[in-house]
Amino acid sequence: MASCTQIEGLLQAYIDGELGQSDRIILDRHVNECPVCAALFTRHQRASAIMFEVFAEDRLFRDLSPAVLENLPEMQMPKQDMEGINWRVKHPANWSSPITRFVPVGVLAVLVVLFFIIREHWPAPLPSESVIGMITHVGGSPTKLSGAAARSEECALEGFVNRGDRYITGKESTLILSMLGPTQLKLSENSHLKVETDRRLSLEEGELWLDIGGEANPFKVLTPNGEVTVFGTSFDVRVTKNETTVTVKRGNVTAENALNVRSLVAGDQVVLPATGEVPPVHAVDVVAVTKWADLLSPEERATTAFDYFLKRFGSQTELTGRAVFLFNTQRDDGAPMAVKSIELSWNPDSNSAHHCGYTVYVFDDASRVLFRERIDASVFNDHSLRSIEIPVPGKPIKGVKQLSVRLVPDYRSGEIQTSFDKVTASVS
Amino acid sequence: MQFDDAQLVSRCLEGDTSAYGTLVKRYQGAVYGTAYFYAGRYGAAEDIAQDAFMAAYQNLRWLQDPSRFGPWLKSIACRTAANWLRRHGKRLNSETPLPFRRTISIEDARESPRGTLERGERYERVQMAIDSLPERYRLPVVLRYLQELSYDEIADFTGESRDEVRGVLHRAGRQLRELLADMDESEGSAKWHPARK
Known part of the structure; x- marks a missing residue:
């Protein structure tokens, strides 16, 4: 006989009419004989009856198929064909509306405007290493000859100044170049200037006004009639066919030709002739001479651009190295000594080529040049040498308390500087 | 002759709407029951069931396994009922459900x-x-x-x-x-x- 548990498992299927005949007979017999299962069966039957009874109200009697078939929609086609059609069917008005017809044109216009706005604000391309300054004022129509390409182009405001560039100002045109240092360079009309490096210019003709920054590094202006060496100052250089006139507004300047060297301080002027001795320095009305330069000033917009450029690249090209030496030429008791020669010592490095030559300037207490001497680059390329003695030309130097020696590198002969560690004077 | 679901579906796809009528008859109780289970108290079960059958017919080409027409239809019926509730949910929330679902x-x-x-x-x-x-x-x-x-x-x-x-x-x-x-x-x-x- 089946157990009560087994019978309980059959109750639902029995009531649902889903039980096989054999199970039905077994259940019938068990329920007849077992009062517990009979009571359970009755309770189960009653619960089912309640369920059927409650739901009977809502049972579906109607056949839905006629209504469904009557309203049967179109069977959909494969999706890829239908998507576009459906979209156009759903949005028919969009294409005929006058506003939406201009949407593609509008989008295009916005893109073009955006392009121009972005291009306007795009940061300037990174200048190459040869860039040493920027054009900060353009008057008239000066031209520029690029060093490498040798092509002529009109100067543009905020254009970069490269090593080797030539600037030619014609009639009534002027130019201001702001260069590393910072140095400001004003070029008058009918001038021809070659920018060799940020510290070396070559004025072939015309007039140039310079305000030089960065005192540690000497600045040179070459002219056909001689050269001008500067140690942080402002001055004016004017070149005519036969002579170069140098006028100093501030600081001190050394002007020289093959024969002589002259020191100038504020208010001095000197004329370097094409040939022959340099006449002595004389005082001049500096304001009158440099009036043309005072009338020129850089554009504000270009100055901002230059400041950004300087901040970013100025330190990279700044030359380093201490090149000024001072020493006393008095004994401890105050008696002056006569200086016969000067000896420079340096630490040799591993490079056996590409050292630059130096020009040695010797100044007295009043910053006047006593003499100068050129030292060839080959001296510094030679590993066996670590000092050189420079004899004082003519008579020994006497009556000067303190000598200052400035060493000015000449980068035309090489680019490696020498690190000088000692300058001594040989006294009698 | 009794056709199985797969045969009826394939006849439907060939354009035989009476085959779909047979499928409706076969499954109307189940679809109606499902609709009733979701939205019966609002008296909407019949409408939902009809909508579900029409949606199923419309999408019949997407039925991948015709022998499993029933479960596929069940999912459509559930979705149709859920959509109906979502569409009418706001209005129904402010109404008292009928004590009985049929008239x-x-x-x-x-x-x-x-x-x-x-x-x-x-x-x-x-x-x-x-x-x-x-x-x-x-x-x-x-x-x-x-x-x-x-x-x-x-x-x-x-x-x-x-x-x-x-x-x-x-x-x-x-x-x-x-x-x-x-x-x-x-x-x-x-x-x-x-x-x-």
Whole structure:
């Protein structure tokens, strides 16, 4: 006989009419004989009856198929064909509306405007290493000859100044170049200037006004009639066919030709002739001479651009190295000594080529040049040498308390500087 | 000759709408039961069932396995009912659900107010009992007691095996037996209609 548990498992299927005949007979017999299962069966039957009874109200009697078939929609086609059609069917008005017809044109216009706005604000391309300054004022129509390409182009405001560039100002045109240092360079009309490096210019003709920054590094202006060496100052250089006139507004300047060297301080002027001795320095009305330069000033917009450029690249090209030496030429008791020669010592490095030559300037207490001497680059390329003695030309130097020696590198002969560690004077 | 679901589906795809009529007849109880399960209290089960059949026909080409037409139809019926509830949810929230889901007949109207009240209470008790069942028991229970579907019909529609359906209904029946034990079987208070198969 089946157990009560087994019978309980059959109750639902029995009531649902889903039980096989054999199970039905077994259940019938068990329920007849077992009062517990009979009571359970009755309770189960009653619960089912309640369920059927409650739901009977809502049972579906109607056949839905006629209504469904009557309203049967179109069977959909494969999706890829239908998507576009459906979209156009759903949005028919969009294409005929006058506003939406201009949407593609509008989008295009916005893109073009955006392009121009972005291009306007795009940061300037990174200048190459040869860039040493920027054009900060353009008057008239000066031209520029690029060093490498040798092509002529009109100067543009905020254009970069490269090593080797030539600037030619014609009639009534002027130019201001702001260069590393910072140095400001004003070029008058009918001038021809070659920018060799940020510290070396070559004025072939015309007039140039310079305000030089960065005192540690000497600045040179070459002219056909001689050269001008500067140690942080402002001055004016004017070149005519036969002579170069140098006028100093501030600081001190050394002007020289093959024969002589002259020191100038504020208010001095000197004329370097094409040939022959340099006449002595004389005082001049500096304001009158440099009036043309005072009338020129850089554009504000270009100055901002230059400041950004300087901040970013100025330190990279700044030359380093201490090149000024001072020493006393008095004994401890105050008696002056006569200086016969000067000896420079340096630490040799591993490079056996590409050292630059130096020009040695010797100044007295009043910053006047006593003499100068050129030292060839080959001296510094030679590993066996670590000092050189420079004899004082003519008579020994006497009556000067303190000598200052400035060493000015000449980068035309090489680019490696020498690190000088000692300058001594040989006294009698 | 009795066609199986797959054959009927393939005839539908060839354009034979009468084949779809056969499928509707075969599954209308189950689809109606599903719609009733979701939205019966709002009297919308028939409309939802019709909509579900039309949506199924419209999308018949996407039915990947025609032999599993039932479970596929069930998912469409559930989705249609859910969409209906979402569309009408706002309005329904402010309305009291009908105590009975179908229109009250003249005979019903003749009954005493007390009888009507009692029937409402019974309905609520049964509804609560069903709600207390595990979720997967509820739809088979509704299909069984509302439309008197056989275990095979339920299995074809839900995609479960016949034995699984039997097990589910057995466990659900045992719980309902306990939940409804204190309810009196009211004799003759409702019209008893045998299910039309």
